[in-house]
Amino acid sequence: MDSLSPARLDDPLAPAREATAEMLKERQHNYSLPQPFYNDERLFALDMQEIFEKEWLFAGMTSEIPAKGNFMTLEVGDNPVVIVRGNDGEVHAFHNVCRHRGSRLCVTDKGKVAKLVCPYHQWTYELDGRLLFAGTEMGQEFNLADHGLKPVQVRTGGGFIFVSLADEAPEIDGFLETLDHYLAPYDMENLKVAVESSIVEQCNWKLVLENNRECYHCNGAHPELLNSLQEFDDTDDPRATPAYKELVARKQADWEAQCVPYKLTRLDRRNRLTRTPLLDGAESMTMDGKRACQKLMGQLQSADLGSLRILHLPNSWNHFMGDHALVFRVLPLGPQRTVVTTKWLVHKDAVEGVDYDPEQMRKVWDATNDQDRRLAEENQRGINSKSYQPGPYSETYEYGVIDFINWYSERMLENLGHSQPDLQLANG
CATH class of the missing domain: 2.102.10.10 (Rieske [2Fe-2S] iron-sulphur domain)
Known part of the structure; x- marks a missing residue:
């Protein structure tokens, strides 16, 4: 073996590993992470080794x-x-x-x-x-x-493909079986990508995920999205209104009759699935709430299926409606650079220009992705300041962010060979 091979070199990240573990053990829970987690080259290298090279x-x-x-x-x-x-x-x-x-x-x-x-x-x-x-x-x-x-x-x-670069990857069977169940009505092998886009955000990948895991910012940032989207995605949301709960009960009765899965399912912090109504009267995430594709997916008989939301940490969130679906993939490029890829899926037999207009289909999320990019980049610029210190998350509006940061902390510590007491899932 070459005397300079990686297997025989001392680990140059060894000091960073110990410092990272100590910061995670000592961090204030329900607060954002210390600054190095968002901009340090060595910690980014650890993120790649211990999260993106070991998780699914x-x-x-x-x-x-x-x-x-x-x-x-x-x-x-x-x-x-x-x-x-x-x-x-x-x-x-x-x-x-x-x-x-x-x-x-x-x-x-x-x-x-x-x-x-x-x-x-x-x-x-x-x-x-x-x-x-x-x-x-x-x-x-x-x-x-x-x-x-x-x-x-x-x-x-x-219909999803997952890869792991680990020699021994974490268990994923339960999640795959759950995906098979929830997505069976969509006939996933008979979909196609109608539109695809990738944008590079000048921010750490965790800021992309943190932004996605809350809608605290939606009212002030996403007018196009809120033409169709509910700010809360299930009745466990502590902010959920009586009107929303009544709508959920009514829609769930419809979905039950159509044998369309909808119940909230969690598989630890990593995976979460739930079907939630769009605004009453809206069928799809479009500018006017009307369907973006006239040919429904799979064997579905109704476009009024709300949005099946699927979370998979560390790098994906998804929306499945009756007429089309959106899948999102996040991949880090550097400590302050992340590529976010969005794909719009339709029935494979849907005809562009007849069943759907790609430009109309993508308008809402093109706008939303760009708005989120600007928010995350401004977040990064502020975090880079010498004045930054971890700030508190709202347990009602940002419980999804709390769960993500707890998941990240637990996985980093475990993959670094450390342990900490299990943290309870946040509400919702």
């Missing part, structure tokens, strides 16, 4: 790679990953790194191939990762079987 990450949808040879790529920090539909119809994931000299194999966001071929020297891999060709120049003693692609753990459920 939302990568994309199975409907995006419908046939053998279809692939998609993503970058998890410095780790390029390729996800491909194999000859067996199964979804496979690999480190997108050739075993020859380390070049990336697939260099586009998505595509279709017969084999995975390195563009550098044409080493060729089967869709299951086996090396098929390396050229006679490698010599007679060269063993193809020793140089297959390195696999990445991948699981699917409810």
Whole structure:
């Protein structure tokens, strides 16, 4: 082994690991995190190692790679990953790194191939990762079987694809089964991406998630979204009004009759699913509340299904309505840079220009994403000040943020080899 290989070097982040664990153990609960968690290079490196390289990450949808040879790529920090539909119809994931000299194999966001071929020297891999060709120049003693692609753990459920770079990933079976149940009416294999956008936010990834986990800011920031969205997403919300609770009861009776799942389900702090009504009379998250796609998803018979909200930490939130769905993916790029990808999904047979207008479909969330970007970036600028100190969260308006920060703290401590007493879930 090379004397300078990572396995034989002292861990340059060792001091940061101990300092991070101490800050998390000593932090004031229900307050924002100390400044380094939002802007320090070393702590960002720990976030990547201990969260994004160890947890299950939302990568994309199975409907995006419908046939053998279809692939998609993503970058998890410095780790390029390729996800491909194999000859067996199964979804496979690999480190997108050739075993020859380390070049990336697939260099586009998505595509279709017969084999995975390195563009550098044409080493060729089967869709299951086996090396098929390396050229006679490698010599007679060269063993193809020793140089297959390195696999990445991948699981699917409810049409979602999750990957984990960990050798031993956390348990996810319960969540996948729950996704299968909630999304069965949508016929997830028969959806397509109608519109996709990615924006880079000049802020730490945790600020993106914190902003998403509360609607405290919605009245002052999101006029387009509030044309259709309720500020609270279930009757456990301590702010929920009697009128909202009455609407929920009425809509839940309709959903029960249609056999559409709706009950609030939590799987620890990491995953949360609930169906909640939109404003009374609104069918979809559009400027006028009317459906964005005339062809409903799956076998659904009604567009008036509210929004099925799905949270998966650390990097995704989602809205499923009767006519279309929105899926969001968050990936860190640096201590103060994060890419947020939004995909609008419709029935695969929906015809652009006939069943839906992409520009009309995306207006609300294009505006909302840009508004959230500005809010998070201003949040980052303030946090960078020498005057910043952790501030208190509202237990009624920001309970979702409290749960996210508690989840993050618990996972960091556990992955760093430390422990702390379990914290109770916040209300809602």
